[in-house]
Amino acid sequence: MASNTKYYDNLTVSSSPHLVTSLDTTKTMLYVVAALCPAAIMSIVYFGIPAVVIIAVCMASCAFFEWAYEKILNKPVTVRDGSALVTGLILALNLPANLTHLSEIGYPIFMPILICIIGSFVAIVIVKQLFGGMGRNFANPAIVGRITLFLSFTAWMSLWPLTNFQKAGVDAVTGATPLGYLADGSLEGAPSLLNMFTGNIGGAMGETCAIAILIGAIILIALKIISPIIPVCFVCTVFLFALIYYAVTGGGPEGQSALYMACFHVCAGGVMFGAVFCATDYVTSPIMPMGKVMFGIGCGLVTMIIRLFCSYPEGVSFAILFMNIATPLLDSFAEDKFYGISKRKKEAAAAEAKKA
Amino acid sequence: MFFKSRHLNSINAGHHKHTAGCATEIMPVPATVRISMSQNIGAPCKPLVKKGDTVLVGQKIGDTDAFLHVPIHASVSGKVTGIETERNAMGGMDTMVVIESDGQQAMDPEIKPPVITNHKEFVAAVKESGLVGLGGASFPTWLKFDPKNKDGVKTLIINGAECEPFITSDHRTMLEDAQNVIDGALAVMKYLELDDCYIGIEDNKPDAIDNFDNMFAKQGINNMYTFPLKASYPKGAERVLIYEVLGKTCDAGVLPADLGCIVSNVTSIAFLGQYLKDGIPLISKRMTVDGDAVAEPKNIVAPIGTDIHDVVEFCGGYRKPPKKILMGGPMMGRAVFSDRLPIVKNNNAILVFSKEQAWIPEETACINCGRCHQACPFELLPTGFADAYEMGDVERLNDLQVMQCMECGSCSFVCPAHRPLAFMNKLGKAMVREASSNGK
Numbered sequence: 001m002a003s004n005t006k007y008y009d010n011l012t013v014s015s016s017p018h019l020v021t022s023l024d025t026t027k028t029m030l031y032v033v034a035a036l037c038p039a040a041i042m043s044i045v046y047f048g049i050p051a052v053v054i055i056a057v058c059m060a061s062c063a064f065f066e067w068a069y070e071k072i073l074n075k076p077v078t079v080r081d082g083s084a085l086v087t088g089l090i091l092a093l094n095l096p097a098n099l100t101h102l103s104e105i106g107y108p109i110f111m112p113i114l115i116c117i118i119g120s121f122v123a124i125v126i127v128k129q130l131f132g133g134m135g136r137n138f139a140n141p142a143i144v145g146r147i148t149l150f151l152s153f154t155a156w157m158s159l160w161p162l163t164n165f166q167k168a169g170v171d172a173v174t175g176a177t178p179l180g181y182l183a184d185g186s187l188e189g190a191p192s193l194l195n196m197f198t199g200n201i202g203g204a205m206g207e208t209c210a211i212a213i214l215i216g217a218i219i220l221i222a223l224k225i226i227s228p229i230i231p232v233c234f235v236c237t238v239f240l241f242a243l244i245y246y247a248v249t250g251g252g253p254e255g256q257s258a259l260y261m262a263c264f265h266v267c268a269g270g271v272m273f274g275a276v277f278c279a280t281d282y283v284t285s286p287i288m289p290m291g292k293v294m295f296g297i298g299c300g301l302v303t304m305i306i307r308l309f310c311s312y313p314e315g316v317s318f319a320i321l322f323m324n325i326a327t328p329l330l331d332s333f334a335e336d337k338f339y340g341i342s343k344r345k346k347e348a349a350a351a352e353a354k355k356a
Numbered sequence: 357m358f359f360k361s362r363h364l365n366s367i368n369a370g371h372h373k374h375t376a377g378c379a380t381e382i383m384p385v386p387a388t389v390r391i392s393m394s395q396n397i398g399a400p401c402k403p404l405v406k407k408g409d410t411v412l413v414g415q416k417i418g419d420t421d422a423f424l425h426v427p428i429h430a431s432v433s434g435k436v437t438g439i440e441t442e443r444n445a446m447g448g449m450d451t452m453v454v455i456e457s458d459g460q461q462a463m464d465p466e467i468k469p470p471v472i473t474n475h476k477e478f479v480a481a482v483k484e485s486g487l488v489g490l491g492g493a494s495f496p497t498w499l500k501f502d503p504k505n506k507d508g509v510k511t512l513i514i515n516g517a518e519c520e521p522f523i524t525s526d527h528r529t530m531l532e533d534a535q536n537v538i539d540g541a542l543a544v545m546k547y548l549e550l551d552d553c554y555i556g557i558e559d560n561k562p563d564a565i566d567n568f569d570n571m572f573a574k575q576g577i578n579n580m581y582t583f584p585l586k587a588s589y590p591k592g593a594e595r596v597l598i599y600e601v602l603g604k605t606c607d608a609g610v611l612p613a614d615l616g617c618i619v620s621n622v623t624s625i626a627f628l629g630q631y632l633k634d635g636i637p638l639i640s641k642r643m644t645v646d647g648d649a650v651a652e653p654k655n656i657v658a659p660i661g662t663d664i665h666d667v668v669e670f671c672g673g674y675r676k677p678p679k680k681i682l683m684g685g686p687m688m689g690r691a692v693f694s695d696r697l698p699i700v701k702n703n704n705a706i707l708v709f710s711k712e713q714a715w716i717p718e719e720t721a722c723i724n725c726g727r728c729h730q731a732c733p734f735e736l737l738p739t740g741f742a743d744a745y746e747m748g749d750v751e752r753l754n755d756l757q758v759m760q761c762m763e764c765g766s767c768s769f770v771c772p773a774h775r776p777l778a779f780m781n782k783l784g785k786a787m788v789r790e791a792s793s794n795g796k
């Protein structure tokens with residue numbers, strides 16, 4: 001061997017595999033943001049400047065709280081993974097584009113901004129970080145943020161601005177959501193299904209435009225970021241529940257057909273948005289496919305029960321929160337069935353008993 | 357073969373088959389070789405030579421009385437300059453026979469084609485050839501050809517999937533050595549009285565598939581078939597391949613023979629075809645040399661016992677300083693600590709990665725995305741294994757059936773949090789084994 005040969009004796013030794021995907025958490029989150037873009041753009045088209053401000057405030061304050069909390073507690077700062085931005089964006093799209101209307105009823109002008117910041121604080125600090133940060137929260141931060149705001153600032157959270165197109169020719173600046181009409185018992189004056197599909201209705205910023213949400217869903221599913229199980233089960237359950245309910249009770253108000261009412265419930269409120277973007281949150285939904293099925297159906301059922309039998313017109317957030325809490329149960333149930341855990345144990349016990 | 361309703365999960369780990377078009381080059385004999393005495397699963401061999409002996413190519417230099425083993429043969433002719441104990445790639449200590457080559461490559465006159473008339477002689481000949489599973493497992497092949505339920509075994513499955521990224525040596529074998537593959541397979545089928553033979557090949561090697569199909573047609577062979585597989589990882593894992601070809605689920609611990617088949621790597625079969633003609637035992641190996649730190653990636657045939665360093669020198673040397681050297685592919689291959697280690701029988705690739713290519717991002721928190729579960733061919737729950745391992749929860753590891761894991765690495769590959777899941781599965785399996793040997 002030539003004496004000038006250089007050997008390498010301190011190579012890295014590690015366990016296989018030695019190659020990993022480039023699709024990391026950050027990229028995943030960026031894809032989710034991309035999928036939310038159509039809904040965000042449509043919210044800006046329909047609601048204008050207030051939408052821009054609220055989206056910006058929520059995203060910035062979520063990212064800030066994540067950074068600040070981790071800095072203060074000397075934890076590794078994970079704000080770069082983009083999950084706080086996703087939370088902020090989802091939270092914003094769950095709020096009304098309501099920047100000025102509170103001052104009309106006597107609140108200070110900065111109040112809406114403050115509300116957004118409070119929502120972000122609840123989402124990031126209380127729901128996510130206090131439970132251990134990324135991957136450890138038991139409930140969807142944006143959903144809890146929205147519920148908290150809804151319960152604390154009910155007045156603001158139920159003033160739904162009209163879209164730019166609805167405003168033409170009317171004096172009013174706010175109006176009822178489709179579900180608001182329904183809760184009042186009459187669909188007189190409620191928007192048509194077509195308007196609901198395109199999003200030209202009152203409601204939370206990102207929830208109104210079904211088409212934009214569908215585009216987002218297609219992006220997420222095509223990129224394999226989410227599995228279609230939860231959204232499909234969720235929406236189908238809402239549809240079937242409404243169809244059966246109205247068929248049995250003899251149609252909706254003003255003699256609307258059960259089919260119309262089923263479509264109405266799917267397009268109204270947060271069903272689509274919640275099914276695609278909130279219920280599919282990895283951390284708070286089951287891993288096992290069977291768990292996902294039960295999760296989606298559960299979300300649909302709870303949503304419809306709240307809508308039809310409770311005093312709130314809308315139930316998607318509560319339904320998702322409820323199912324978030326049930327997620328560990330669903331997962332262990334699905335694991336048990338899938339891997340035959342208790343079945344095997346029973347068989348082993350039976351064999352043991354036979355021997356003895 | 358249309359009864360399959362579904363396929364097992366697999367992933368796209370990239371192909372990186374840069375060397376697929378590189379015809380195999382024969383590496384000149386190096387100045388010295390160091391031949392390890394433990395190159396098979398089972399018992400290591402004892403050296404039959406001592407310092408100062410002269411050896412000839414193909415001469416038996418290692419053997420043992422233990423049951424599970426194969427003999428080891430000299431890959432060069434020359435002088436034994438030492439019997440040394442050195443650290444091997446796994447970190448254990450091995451006996452190595454160091455031979456200084458005389459450059460003559462004089463063949464041992466004893467070597468002649470084996471005379472085989474029945475199954476027993478066939479198994480004995482395979483054992484004498486020193487053949488182990490060349491796909492990576494290094495299980496002595498003769499034992500595979502001597503199943504307890506010989507009458508129940510009806511099918512030979514040849515594994516030419518080569519699903520590991522980068523590696524193309526099996527591909528080259530199938531193109532350059534196809535006749536030996538066919539002859540070897542026919543011999544196995546004859547002496548084991550098998551009905552048919554499937555060669556599983558990923559569909560990213562259409563030339564290999566066509567090549568075999570043409571040869572079968574030309575030679576009138578009607579009980580051998582090519583079996584195209586979707587090019588995805590890990591289609592070449594034994595248990596996955598059996599499922600794909602036969603549609604039978606092969607749990608961990610079940611022998612392929614119990615399902616009526618024998619699975620063998622295509623390079624092993626090609627060697628066998630060659631060996632039955634000339635009787636030269638397993639003394640050299642075709643392998644892919646690739647990675648961003650190698651100047652000229654290529655496919656080579658190198659004598660067993662050649663230093664990795666010499667192999668890389670033959671491929672133009674290092675282009676950049678190496679950071680990680682793999683024996684085998686990037687998904688299941690072993691990272692070695694030094695380039696001074698010798699080539700062993702089951703090496704099908706030497707991959708040399710520089711700092712950039714060897715970099716694995718840091719682990720972040722699990723986001724519960726379930727991709728590990730979706731990637732696993734057996735639909736196991738790697739994230740559950742990892743958590744249970746960290747908690748030391750043997751019962752949960754058992755509940756989730758950690759022992760079914762074949763350590764293919766798919767879960768680690770897809771994890772967006774870059775958790776070393778396959779590694780934790782290995783540790784979890786070790787924990788379960790330990791617990792059960794302690795009687796729980």
Ligand code: SF4
Binds near residue numbers: 736738766768778
């Ligand atoms: S390493 Fe084990 S758990 Fe992970 S994908 Fe492979 S078989 Fe499944």
Ligand code: SF4
Binds near residue numbers: 722723724772775
């Ligand atoms: S792939 Fe990684 S991040 Fe996703 S669930 Fe499995 S371990 Fe967690």
